[in-house]
Amino acid sequence: MASFGDARRVAILSLLGALVLFPSISAAQDSELESLRAMIKTMQQDLQKALSRIEQLEDEKTAGAAKLEQVEKSIKTVQSAPSILNPAIGMVIDATAEHRAKAGGDFNLRAAELGISAAIDPYARAYAFINANRDEIELEEAAIVTTSLPWNLQARAGRFFADFGRLPKFHPHEYPFVNTPLSLERMVGGESRADGVELSYLVPTPFFLRATLGGYNKMGADNERLDDTRPHAWSRFTYLGRLQAYFDLADNHSVELGSSLAYTPSIRIPEEPHGGSRSLAGLDLTYRYQPLASVLYQGFTLGGELFGNTERVERSSGFRRVRALGGYAYGEAKINREWTAGFLFDNAPSLSSPGKKTISYSPFVTWSLSEFNRLRFQYSFLDDQVREEKTERGNQFFLQWTTFLGSHSHGFRTR
């Protein structure tokens, strides 16, 4: 019994002991867990610190190397300081070997064009193109363009290619084909070169829309219907308005539309000393297929311009309107990274006798050895009713070699 009583006592004591001890055991476990947690937290923090330190060291290493490079660069810069602010300079050499059935053969150095461009200050930049060919050296462009006018405005002054149409603003070596289309030559006077001022406004629409107003002595590099060598009445100036819009039809397809009007209140040409007004209207349309993922190898451009010329000329019966309509259209496809092929159709009326026309058909292929070196072969057949120039009729063959030295860009207009 005693043993039973002892055992009971032991059991009771054990129970009591357990009751007293267990909470302390579990409390001990809790505190251990707590300390483990704290330890892990500290380790985490240490690890984070170490990682940040590694990152910092790596960055310092990179930055150190970059700084060293900058120092090296600045040493080089100092060494070349006298020329460092020189403008970007480039030259285009454009030469052709030609055979014209009615005129004969010719090696023609068409252009050695020196281009210079740079920012002037935070408010403007300027560029100039001086072209030499076998006949003459002439200043094609020398213009100042603003870079920070408010209200989406941009002003341009000096000598430049007026914002008329699309190809009239290209230097001939930028054309997709060899020659200036005759319609452009006769109706605009080649490049839309003009001495004057222009103000452009980027209309704040979701799509690209740009409007230009301009005033010039005359427009057209080879335009002999106006004289720009001396001061004359404001009525003999040419005034221009243009609207240009661009739309992405889909990712790879786009269309660009432009309409231009150049108005001259009073023209004087040698045979018309009391010439009346002249309006030259232009409509240009360019469709492009540019597959973004393979633009190096594929692409297609379809472009064309329509020119309409209206002149009031004096006849014995009084003033009379003479209207002429002409234009060109071309298609060009990229065959691979280096080769493109295309076809140009051109319809060029005579401005004085619009009934007479020269119609030409010209297939061409271009081989771009690199971005700066290009060979082009073109055949042209010209059906000529105007009969003014021997060089403007019959079968013609051209081999053109165009190279670009140094910096070369005619900017947004020739993209």
Add this chain to the structure above:
Amino acid sequence: MKAGHSNLVKLILVLGLLFGLHATASAQRIRVITTVPDLADMTKQIGKELVEVESLTRGVEFMHAVPVKPSFVPRLNRTEVLVVMGLDLESSWLPALLEVASNPKILPGQIGHIDCSVGVNVMELPKTLDRAEGDVHPRGNPHYNLDPLNGRIIARNIAGGLARSFPQHKAAFEKNLNEYLAELNQAIARWEAMAAPLKDVRIVAYHRDWSYFANRFGMQIIGSIETKPGIEPTPNHLVSLAQKMQQEKAQIIIYGPQSDRFPRQLANQTGATVVRLQSTAGALPDTDTYIKFIDYNLRSLLGAVKKG
């Protein structure tokens, strides 16, 4: 006269309302344009709800031949910040667009122009600036985004640039930057472990855009398909490249937006594996963020090495 007057008042009211709406919209979010999707992704991560971001390119383009689309002009005109890769990567198309965008504050050097290449340790600085060396990059190889460690520099440049223009949000940009960097750091640690099999693997690249990537993961570029940057190969060059690949046991040929004709031809001759990688984010659904894009390239390359 009276009718005309009331019409004028209406017109002024409508214009005022339009300008008001415009001002409210712009007060809500900072408009940011980036040149490539990588930068757009990082700007979103750093700017979060404060920014509205759009990339001009989609990631499928060859960066040296991006079409100069006038549709980019209105976007550049309206943006408050322009984020670029720099090092002349965009030199063939961006300057012509900026010329007509009428937005002086995003021109190079201005406060709204963020050049992400600042502070990058540039590789392949040309020793001579001569086009006889092909279409050289005067300021060095511009494909630095392919090294994920440079991703950190890009992110910091974006955060710093945004804070310069919008100092009132500096704290938010910094917080988001730190979160993004933590995520990127984790990914970098993962990539470095993953990339172990790439160590010392010899590769040939079509264009020289893989130098940073190869350098980071220990691969060796033994040649390129282009004879010089931007110059297509001649038959002689391909023959000597194939010989070199066999001598040096090159396993992989990398190409990007170029045609696969020459890579496949070389692969047939040498037994190397052809793999198409992306040089910017965004081209594929699973490369829509910078991290996913690096991940994709690494996995594709590891797959090719395994196959090889």
